[in-house]
Amino acid sequence: MVKLKHSMCRYHDCAVTDVHTRRKSGKKLINKSAKIHMAIQKPETAGFCEAAAAQVAPTDTPPERIDLEALHRKCIYIIDGRDSDTIPVAEMLAKSGFSNIHTHEPDGEDVDTLLRHLRSSLRGIDLLLLDITHDKHKALSLCDRILNQRWLREIPLIIIAPKGRWQEDSIYSAFRAGATDIVFTPLQRLELVPRVISALLLKQERDLRQHHELELENELAERKVIEARLQYLVSHDELTGLCNRQRLEQALEGAVFQARNKRYASALLYIDLDQFKVINDSEGHVMGDRFLMSIANRLRQSVGSGNLLARISSDEYAVLVEDTKPGEALGLAETLRRTIDEYRFTMANGRTYHIGASIGVALIEPSEEITAAEALARAAQACFEAKTHGRNKVHLFSHDDQESHLIRNAVDWVPRIRKAIREGRLCMHFQPVIDVTDGSVHGYEALLRMRDRNGQLISPAQFIPVAERMGLIRDIDMWVVKHAIEVLRSLPPQHDHLVLNVNLSMYAFQDPALFEVVRDELQASGVAAHRITFEITETAATASYSQTRNMISQLRGLGCRFALDDFGSGFCSFNYIKQFPVDYLKIDGSFIRNLVYDPVDQRLVKSMIEVARTLDKKIVAEYVENEETLDMLRRFGVNLAQGHYIGPPGETMRLENDPQEEEDAASSR
Known part of the structure; x- marks a missing residue:
């Protein structure tokens, strides 16, 4: 005999087995069910249903409390073909507290008709009772069809059968056909109710x-969606749906290989x-994102299906065009530039924005071996060249581009500057x-x-322009301030009248931290602020x-002084000079070099000196190369x-009465 495989549920000790496995066995199930029913007490007790439910609860684990009220509300559907002179099954169940009972009398219907009626009658059936005692074959056929x-496969089915007419082979056939249980007549409530509870x-x-x-299927489906989404985002931009930088770089590798x-x-x-x-700053990031998406859509329409369009940063896109010629690539670039230039983005408030685009073009040609990274760098440099020369332009990369030369020069200088700062070589x-x-x-x-x-x-x-362009100048400015104050602190007391002129970048005076650094360094060193001239x-x-x-104004409030350098070489108006809080005007050296021989320079220098006197500012002349020039400046x-x-730049200050200098002078004599 085939071994009975029980269902994995907490009621398997009550011979509650899966419908799909009962087709393989039946005798052990009947024997186990018989043992349970023999142990049920008489129905006359007040807790009849509770006792019946207790008999079907597991005995090897602490019993869970069974909600009988919920069971009584379960939908029980009875196909009743019994003779009218016996007590109906529905009446027995109703007396035991079951309230959701529905009965159908087949009245000679065939199986298909019964199934159609069953399907059209109710949904949400919890238990089927098949009471066709006079027609065993119809009962078995109905079980098999169910x-x-x-939609009926998971509904337990109990057959009510006449004891005298069913043999052992009929019982096995019923279980093979899908029956959950078989109850033999004559029916007794004591026997029927536990079977019904077990089935429910x-x-x-x-x-x-x-x-x-x-739930598991939904979770797995959601996980697959998430995995698919993540896989998509590996190569696509989340905002616009375009390819991202990683996907572009992969395609570039392919283009380089093809070349x-x-x-x-x-x-x-x-x-x-x-x-x-x-x-982005005026309307917010939400509107900025909408604008970027609209630009992406317009680019999609113009790029063409054979080319790869990618968004590679916040407001930067790239297009890879394969198997093309320089003229065709430049033509497409110009088309894209016009597309963006003609676009008008209208906000909800009615405000309209119009921007242009700078486009750099880099060729990947068989005649020159370059890497994907170099191709991307060249295109970016060409774009920077277009922005530098007025924006809203298309520029084809060339090795002769000035900006490209500056970038290449910066690439060489940046690590050298960083290392010099780190190693104290300033x-x-x-x-x-x-x-x-x-x-x-x-x-x-x-x-x-x-x-x-x-x-x-x-x-x-050689290095200051690179430092300014590459964001290293702040560290240099701060070093200059601290070192200059330290130099003044280290001077002997007899030289505490000396002033030190300090040159900083234009960015230093736009940095709020400069004031605090100067103040703190002056306080820590004890150096008088008037000894520093910026x-x-x-x-x-x-x-x-x-x-x-x-x-x-803040630094002058500390006592520091200021000199306006290269005076006369720029286009600063007299009003600017009048309003600007400086103490010295330093005449640009171009007016001093040929002062002795150039009458025009002489008149201009005299005018500058007169302006300085009128504004109550002192005048400084640089690039004094001979005695004649110094005498003329003295007269002016x-x-x-x-x-x-007067004295070339040196590593140290040549201080008057310096003992070391006197010793050197004596030895030289």
């Missing part, structure tokens, strides 16, 4: 299992939206500034230098006039002067 109906509990467990299975092996050219278009920040040279009237040393100008790893000096003209060019003074003026009324004739 098993093949998906089985249905409850099946429903719970289905619910868990559905090397199949000998055809490709082109990369690098698109940067001009002034997108205005929209230094100062000092050029004396004298009082023209008596020739005494008024102070020194601190000139920044950098030493390479071999100790050779590097001019600031030199600032006309260009720096007017670049961010209000912000720079406020910083100068210049206050201070410096230059190679």
Whole structure:
């Protein structure tokens, strides 16, 4: 005999087995059910249903409380074909508290008719009672058909059969056909009710299992959706749905490979939206995102299906065009530029925005081996070149591009500057500034230098522009301030009258932290603030006039002094000079070099001196190269002067009455 496989539910000790496994066995089930029913007490007790339910509860684990009220409300559907002279099944169940009972009398219907009636009558059936005692074959046929109906397959089915007419083979056939249980007549409530409770509990467990299975399926489906979404985002931009930078780089690798092996050219278009920040800052990021999506949609329409369009950063897009010629690539770039230029983005408030695009084009040609990273860098450099020369332009990359040269130069210089700062290889040279009237040393100008790893000096003209462009200038400015104050602190007391002129970048005076650094360093060192003179060019003074003026006012409040450097070389109006809080005007060296021989320079210098006197400011002349120039400046009324004739820049200050200098002078004699 085939071993009975019980259902995995908490009522399996009550011979509640899965319908699908009962077709393989039946005798053990009958024997176990008989043992349970023999143990049921008489129905006359007050707790008849409770006792019956207790008999079907597991005995090897602490019993859970069965909700009888919920069981009484379960839907029981009876197909009743019994003779009318016996007590109806529905009446027995009603007396035991079951309230949701429905009965159908087949009245000679065939199986198909019964199934159609069953399907159209009710949904949500919890138990079927098949009471067709006079027709065994119809009962078995109905069981088998029910098993093949998906919507009925999980509903327990109890057959009510006449004891004398059913043999052992009929019982096995009933279980094979899908019956959950068989109750023999004559019926007794004591026997029927426990069977009904067992079947309802089985249905409850099946429903719970289905619910868990559905939850698991939903969870798995959601997980697959999430996994698919994540897989999609690996190569696509979440906002626009375009390919992302990673996908572009993969495609670039393919284009480079094709150029090397199949000998055809490709082109990369690098698109940067001009002034997108205005929209983002004015209207907010939500509107900014909407604008980016609308631009992406317009680019999709113009790029064509054969080319790859990607969003590679906030407001930057790229197009990879394979198997193309330079003229075709430039033509497409111009088309895209016009597409963006003609677009008008209208906000909900009626405000309309119009921006352009700078587009850089880099070719990937068989004649030149480059990597995907180099192609992307070239396209970005060409785009930067287009922005530098007026924006809203298309530019084809060339090795002769000035901006490209600056970028390549910066790539070389940045690590060198960082390492020099880190290793303490910045230094100062000092050029004396004298009082023209008596020739005494008024102070020194601190000139920044950098030493390479071999100790050779590097001019600031080589590394300062790179530092300003690449964001390294702040560290240099702060080093200059701290080192200058430390130099003054270290001077002997007899030289505490000396002033040090300090040059900072234009960005330093736009940095709120400068004031705190100067204040804290002066307080910590004890150096008097009037001994520091900051030199600032006309260009720096007017670049961010209000912000720079406020910083100068704060530093002058500490006692620091200011000199307007390169006076006369810029386009600063007299009104700017009048309003600007500086103490010195430093005449640009271009007016001093040929002063002795150029009458025009002489008249201009006289005019500058007159302006300085009118504004109650002292005048400084630089690039004094000979005695004649110094004499003329003295006659014109210049206050201070410096230059190679007076003293070239040196690593140390040449201090008067310096014991070491006197010793050196004596030994030389």
